[in-house]
Amino acid sequence: MNWTTMMTAAMATLALAAASGPVRAQTLAQRIGHTDPAKMRELSDVHAGAGKMRFGPLLGADALSTNLIFVHRGVIMPKSGIxxxxxxxxxxxxxxxxxxxxFTIDGRTSRVKGPAGAPNVTGHAHAIYNPTxxxxxxxxxxxxxxxxxxxxDLGDSREDVALDPIPQFxxxxxxxxxxxxxxxxDGGTGEVMYRRxxxxxxxxxxxxxxxxLMMPPGTSLGEIRQPLMSEVYYVVGGEGEVTVAGEQVRIGKGDAVPVDINQARSLRATGSAPLELMVVGIAKDLAAKAEYVAATSPRRN
Structure with a gap:
């Protein structure tokens, strides 16, 4: 499948979602996205990139009432990219x-060892290539x-380009x-490991x-409710239980859990290995983001 064809269909779906408002599945289990290699589609020419990749959606625009557009999961083949x-x-x-x-941002490219990522903000260009x-x-x-x-699209596959030893992004x-x-x-139990x-x-x-966030076996996060902030919890590894708005579901590696504004959530690590998570926070709007920053920023005397 060609990337342009797929995204044209996806954009039509987004337009429908924007017109009708968020439409959620009835249960938390149905809202959670699962990484399933068997359901991934093969794509080529992704934003005029080289080679092929495999692709599958985890969450779409209807997952949250905030401006999450999507969470995608895939595999970039050798000598391939976006x-x-x-x-x-x-x-x-x-x-x-x-x-x-x-990774490339605005035409500057550096090789980065994973697990890692590079944010691309509005008005800038980015790409990724697997040289291995x-x-x-x-x-x-x-x-x-x-x-x-x-x-x-710039029509630039970013193959065989000069590399900066230190990323300029x-x-x-x-x-x-x-x-x-x-x-x-959050009022949970035990000691977890955390970094913003x-x-x-x-x-x-x-x-x-x-x-x-990394939660050793048996630890938990207490129940919190954020009136101005939604979150996505992506499970990097391990197993656990998540409770959102009173519904409890078991989660594991490759799952993406949406938690909407003002939904109560709690988490517990249940496996023999730590529950490792990447957490994405998306505010209700820019005013809510500014309010969040003001409330969470360290006060200076």
């Missing part, structure tokens, strides 16, 4: 969960000023060594943060 393209009304972050990839001989596990998150996706790493202990987080990888100032849209 060509350089602009987003002017939305922001996107490619994440590689393993291996190494060449093995497939790379890939995750993509897109948030807009509205729920409308936009792109402008923002990156984030899912590095467990950088996590800090937090006890009884990307701050609200990174993004121009209501996208507000990206966190890294």
């Amino acid at each position: 060509g350089q393209h602009y987003h002017n009304q939305c922001e996107e972050m490619f994440v590689i969960l393993d291996g190494e990839a060449e 001989d093995r497939p790379i596990e890939w995750l993509n998150i897109n948030v807009g000023l509205t729920k409308s996706y936009d792109n402008f 923002m990156t984030m790493r899912l590095d467990r060594a950088l996590l800090k202990p937090v006890g009884d987080k 990888m990307l701050q609200p100032t990174v993004f121009d849209t209501p996208w507000s943060y990206v966190d890294h």
